Amino acid sequence: MDLSLILLLIGGLIVVSTALGLIIKAAEGRVKKQDGLTRIDPSALGEGIEFGKIGTLLQFSSEFCTKCPGTRKYLEQVAKDHPGVSHVDVDLTNRQDLAQQFNILQTPTTFILDDSGAIAARIGGSPRPEAVTAGLEIAIKREHDSYVI
């Protein structure tokens, strides 16, 4: 086969792979607004867990998860900077039930809960700072799709 055609085919594969990679990376760490209809009971997550008075950054982690510790450190700092917001880290390794219940396909996954414990927003993967800010705003202002009193 002609050399230029070989280069064209391999180049085409590189373009397709790069496009796929960029799409995957672009989706990571972004905030997704939730309907606010699913309320989480802190006692269902583990003993002694309490949610924040204003909002909660609920992180789901797993064993040997490369991005979880960095996420944990970052979200702990955000919680410290926002009075009334707390950070909770739940290890899913032995809690497949939670992973199934909330359809968690990757760790870290972060839920941003409002003051009632309802899921206002979620972030898959290592959260971007602006995604956390946006998620907290949705939770605090209760801008999630359908809050029911």
Place this chain on the structure above:
Amino acid sequence: MSSNKPNPLAAKPGTKGVDPRGPRFGATITLITLTVELIFLLANPEALSSSNSLAQNFATPAGILLTYITAIFAIGAFAGIAKHPYGAIFKAVVRPRLSAPTELEDPKPPTFAQLIGFIISLAGLVFAVLGLTTGAIVAVAFAFVAAFLNSVFGYCLGCQIYVLLVRAGIVGRGSASA
């Protein structure tokens, strides 16, 4: 509440995590070998032919290199990612030049990813030996995309498939101390 418990994600005593940079380094070498394999297949597609004997197809450059690639995946899949030959190169040559890993990774997802790589490259090898060049090219192209995503973007496609299968209950998690 900001819990002060010890980090639940660090490698537990008696369990072995892998440096996540190891599999990514291996994926880069795999990507290079797959690129050469693609060049072999595309440059001389007539070298493989269904009118040849199986041994004749097997003894072509494309057949030999694809056998090597398949064998490497087999080691990673069946001996485990911790015993991967490219991982050994990483440990001996690359890792001493890097800072210590900040975190370790569960070895099971990348080991499973090696199994997927093994199945795809084995399919390619079967096509090649049967003289079906197009089939071999398609299989190698799939492996190329997966290796590219792992090497360039640090995104392990096979690992994500593993997580989905665990979630679906198809693959058991087993004990982490294995």
